[in-house]
Amino acid sequence: MASTTCLTNTFRTGLLVANQDLSSHTLKLSMHNNVDLLQTTTQYSTSGEIEGTGYSAGGATMSGATAGIDNANHVAWYTFNDVTFSSSSLTADTVLLYNNSVSSPTNKPSIGVFYLGSAKTSSSGDFKIVMPTANFSSALVRLA
Numbered sequence: 001m002a003s004t005t006c007l008t009n010t011f012r013t014g015l016l017v018a019n020q021d022l023s024s025h026t027l028k029l030s031m032h033n034n035v036d037l038l039q040t041t042t043q044y045s046t047s048g049e050i051e052g053t054g055y056s057a058g059g060a061t062m063s064g065a066t067a068g069i070d071n072a073n074h075v076a077w078y079t080f081n082d083v084t085f086s087s088s089s090l091t092a093d094t095v096l097l098y099n100n101s102v103s104s105p106t107n108k109p110s111i112g113v114f115y116l117g118s119a120k121t122s123s124s125g126d127f128k129i130v131m132p133t134a135n136f137s138s139a140l141v142r143l144a
Contacts, residue, residue, distance in 0.1 A: 006039045007141065008110040014102075015143075020111070022065065022078055022141070025101035027111065029083055029129070030059035031092035037113040044098040044108035054088025054127065062097070070136030077139035085127040093119040095129060097140070112141060 014020035028044070035048025049057060064081030097111040120127070132138040 004038055005112075005114045007112045007143075008039055008041050010042045010106060010109045011111040014099075014106075014109055019102060019105070020099055020109070021101075022111075023067070025099050027062040027065075027080075028059050028098055028100045029062055030096045030098065031055065031085075031090065031127075032094045032096060033092050033119060035094070037094050037096055037115075039113070041096065041110045041113055043106050043110055044096060044100075048094075050090055050092050052088060052090040053124075054085045054122075055090050058100070059096075060085065061100075066134055068134065068136075068139070073136045074144060075136035076143045077134065077136055078141040079131050079134040079139040082131050083129040085122070087124065088122045088127045089124055090127045091119050091121045092116065092127075114140075 011020055030044060031050045032048040033050050046057060060083045062080040067078045069076045093116050095114045099109050099111060102109050131140055136142065
């Protein structure tokens with residue numbers, strides 16, 4: 001396993017050409033297991049995507065988007081509400097944040113890959129992904 005935690009190259013390039021609009025596009029979080037997702041991951045893929053009770057292919061739609069900027073540290077940040085897959089039986093070690101609204105030049109381009117540190121499991125319970133603190137040093141998406 002070589003999955004990592006990073007913003008993808010596709011996202012960074014998409015920002016420069018105005019292809020990624022986090023405030024108006026539908027963003028989704030898919031869950032994966034035993035697959036390499038890296039900074040070079042270009043788009044959502046079903047490769048290694050989990051299956052199980054309480055999870056649908058494509059993952060969850062993100063909500064509660066919040067943006068901010070820390071002028072003293074020169075960092076813009078973006079985060080979301082926690083994601084819960086209720087009454088689920090799942091195992092995942094990596095999540096992929098992607099833009100479900102864009103189809104060109106890349107269909108469903110990736111935003112970030114987030115390795116969970118190890119495989120996490122729920123068994124007939126909630127699988128909850130807790131978003132980091134919304135600030136310049138911890139938010140899910142940070143640009144310096």
